[in-house]
Amino acid sequence: MEHSDKKKIRVAIAGNPNSGKTSVFNSLTGMRQHVGNWPGVTVEKIVGKTEYNGVEIELIDLPGTYSLSPYSPDERVARDFLLFERPDVVCVVVDALALERNLYLVAQLIELDIPIVMALNMMDLVKSRDIEIDIERLSTLVGGPAVPTVGCFGKGISDLLSKFIEAAHSDYCPVPLNYGKENERAIVEIEKLISAAPMFTLKCHTGRFLAAMLLAGDTEIEELIYTAVGDDSLRAKIEKIRHRAESREGVDSEAILADARHGWASGIYHETVKDPRHDEPTSTDRIDDVLLHRVFGLPIFGAIMFVIFWATFRIGAFPAGWIEAFFGWFGGIVSVFLESIGTAEVLQSLIISGIIGGVGGVLVFLPNIIILFFFVAILEDSGYMARAAFLVDKIMHRMGLHGKSFIPIILGFGCTVPAVMATRTLENRQDRLLTILILPFVMCSARIPVFVLLSGVFFPSHAGLVMFSMYALSIIVAVLTARILKSVIFPGLSTPFVMELPPYHVPVPKGVAIHTWERAWSFVRKAGTIILAGSVLIWALGSLPPGVEYAGEASWAASIGRFFEPIVKTFGANWHGAIALLFGFVAKEIIVATLVVLVGSGSTPLETGIANMFTPLSAYAFMVFTLIYTPCLATIAVIKKETGSWKWTIFSVLLGLSMAWVLATAVFQIGSLL
Amino acid sequence: MNLNELNIGEFGKIVWVSGSGPIRARLMDMGLVRGTIIEVMRHAPMNGPIEIKIKGTLLSLRSEEATMISVIPVKRPENRGFGHHMGHGHHNHRGPKWKWGFMSKFFTDDN
16 A cells, blocks of 8 residues: 555546535535535535545535435435545545444445545534444444544534545455345346446446346436447346346345435444433424424514525615725726827716626615625525425425425525525426526616616605515516416426425534625626626727717717617616617616716716606616516526527527517506506 | 325334335335335314425425325334433424334344
């Protein structure tokens, strides 16, 4: 073992959801990945690097998975990596408090024939609960070293690193589980059949594992192998072997394999763990008695949501005011400066109103976003998010959604992009699609500047009510769309709701901070890039062709706006409105920037310009349109990425546009009659 | 009987998980295999999902999934000699997690 011939090793970090994988990964690499306490925080594999004793170690944090038969897209990422990329070592992070359940995955990992190092995580909690774990015996029984760790405090990390290097250089020879005589015979036969397959000229050579999966009837592995082999007789042969095994055992192979792995896990658990207080209700049970109470559970949930939204907008209003004041002051200074060097008025309006005003108008919402995401981070890290999904599943189910759709929807009130990404925790593709399709209707914070601007001009004394009506409309549209789509496009199917409710944890401040900042930062970045570029583009279109009166009838902006004017006329908007909505595709905040650049330039103050552009009714219809149609270019991109389909992406955009047009027109036309 | 027919606070031992495909595989991966003891913890409001405890972890299932799980009711598993828990109202009904995985017989018991 002394000869460290490998100077570079690859270590995959696998483990059950909530086992603390990401905090172990962060401690190993010094990276700051987001750690949460609800299943599915890591939805994509994340790569980090470190060095130990002169060996370069590449670490891959895989999404949490309960088994190697993937059930959701994020689990598939983990399975495919382990199977086809074949890291040098698998570090399986095990929640020491739920050792028995966690060992089930270990049982499957052993079959992959890759050296295993177990990170026995959450050892601090183990000690505080007087649980004793015989670590040496555990290592012997599993066939790979177990290292006690406390991921969130970085304990046991250097131990782990040295074990990785040892394991990578060891001659690993695991003792596979025995599935009983008939099944073992079947596995050997299947292994022989598939070893002729071209798969094995590729990277994958875990024949026994694949054979066992085929015997259990794992549909994905079947698909994979049968496609690779391209021989239909193979399917029939394997089914014949399975039938024989099942009829002789009297039980289906799938159940026997699962029983055997759980039995293995259970046996090791009882051999190595002494838990004197395991029959006592845990603190999690006691908290759940209150938070999941049959009568009070939902009211408590409602109160928590109310407090979050109240804090987001009430407390957020103070720093928002300061930011607004800062940009006003800054704009003033720059204005004086530009005046003194004799800058053209049109360019001044670009810099002052377009860029400073546009970026400022977005950053004003940063406090709200930070507060909302801060609370979401606390809910996630504490373990309450899964409870929320449990509580609202019935309500969501009636709307055609899934309990887990709730988490993306809450995120959607902040920003649609992370919300769409969060749908990966939904296992069923139809549930995912449906949730993704309604998320654009959830009122993201980027739309707020538009509503604030317009209601400030047209409904100064009822601005709060107007804002509330927008939220209400957003929820109504989302719910109705979900119901309609569910009954029209995805009828009949009710997908399972099998979810772990993780033990409650006190959120670690560092984790909450990282998580909040990550999501808020993408918002800031958007303000700094897309909004800025959008403002400049609008300004250019208003100033071209050369020599034209800025934003006048002959400008390119007017020509484009005029082209779309007939469409927006039905809800009382003019060409300024048309071009603002057109650019609103890029990001909703640009609507404000566009209006500012186009109608608020030069001698006319913005408010007068806007007051001339709309009536209160058409302003409201314009707000409705803004609320309903596609939030931004980034949303379209993330929908394309997550659905993997242009068809659904285009459907989503068209759905938003047509509903926005119908509703805005209805508001305007019906309102005109009154 | 199936898991839905157990009342809150009652224990059941799984005799069979019916159904097919990924749902059944997932239930079994999560530990719902023959011989496992389930404790029914609570129901969500409005006849929503149920919460169960197996092997010391909490899971929630909809009633559709719960009907796939056939159980026989068992008494609260015997306390296995470790610190007996006294008093504490209805919490006292929560028993130890009794492990039945059939492979465990291949390991000798230390105690």
